[in-house]
Amino acid sequence: MADTEASSPERPPRTMSREARRTQLIESTIRTLATRGYARTTLTEVARTAGLSHGLVLFHFETKERLLSETLAWLAEEYRQNWQAALGSAGDDPADQLAAMIEADFAPTICTPERLAAWCAFWGEAQSRPLYQAACGEKDEDYTRTLEAICARMIRDGGYGLDPVFTARILRVTVEGVWLDMMTMARPYSVQEALDTVRLAASLCFPRHFPRA
CATH class of the missing domain: 1.10.10.60 (Homeodomain-like)
Known part of the structure; x- marks a missing residue:
């Protein structure tokens, strides 16, 4: 042809x-x-x-398999570079770092309908194929460890009495949850409302660092 x-x-x-x-x-x-x-x-x-x-x-x-594998690896690296760049610009304050990581998930280059739909397509295959873990497993662990370390510092500095692993998990699944909402709801809310939802979760965990408006 x-x-x-x-x-x-x-x-x-x-x-x-x-x-x-x-x-x-x-x-x-x-x-x-x-x-x-x-x-x-x-x-x-x-x-x-x-x-x-x-x-x-x-x-x-x-092959299709190679194309999909490289596409997923490309998305994963784009996501990693995005949150790491945001974190690198946030300074040393853990509250600023957490705010930067949350906001990075809703950056215009990352939080688009096409990219969210592509992530959902790959997530649906994660249990039946090693593709997702091969491309994203190590990067996901790096993100999780970083988020847990930031939460641990905030818990220690603020005397919150929380578990950093569970707290980081709450924030992570809230982000993933609003991403799914934006893809599956008949009338999805806006990116700003999704971001505000995650910020509210942060304020419930760390009220002195993230006072509610």
């Missing part, structure tokens, strides 16, 4: 670098996962979404 790409904003020229082309195809895979789901995402559907030939997708990724 001939490559039907055209030089336009939607279809970058044939001279793009290999890395740029792979990024384009990964973004198209994210969009396809959002509209078609995990099982119905195929190389052909990704090619159609990208406006490229099936052969070009096959050349870069060879």
Whole structure:
């Protein structure tokens, strides 16, 4: 099949670098996962979404499994870099660090309908495939350990008498819960309301650090 790409904003020229082309195809895979789901995402559907030939997708990724694996790894690394950058800019105060990590989960580049839908598609496969754990297990553990350490400092400094492991878990599952709400509710609430919900959870755990408005 001939490559039907055209030089336009939607279809970058044939001279793009290999890395740029792979990024384009990964973004198209994210969009396809959002509209078609995990099982119905195929190389052909990704090619159609990208406006490229099936052969070009096959050349870069060879199989659906490899394409999905690299897409998940790309999402996981994007997420890791996002929260680590936010944490690095927050300073040494644990309350500022926690606020930065919470807000990072709702950054415009991370909390988009397409990305949330793609995450949900992968989460649905986590129990039956090693794909998620291979790509995200270590990064999830790093995030969890960091969140627990911040909570431990706040508990110690504020004399809250909480368990840092359970407290970090409350905050993490609240974030994941509002993400799922935004994907599954018939009338989902806004990103701002989702962020406010997680901030409320933080204020219930740490009222002196996060006073309620």
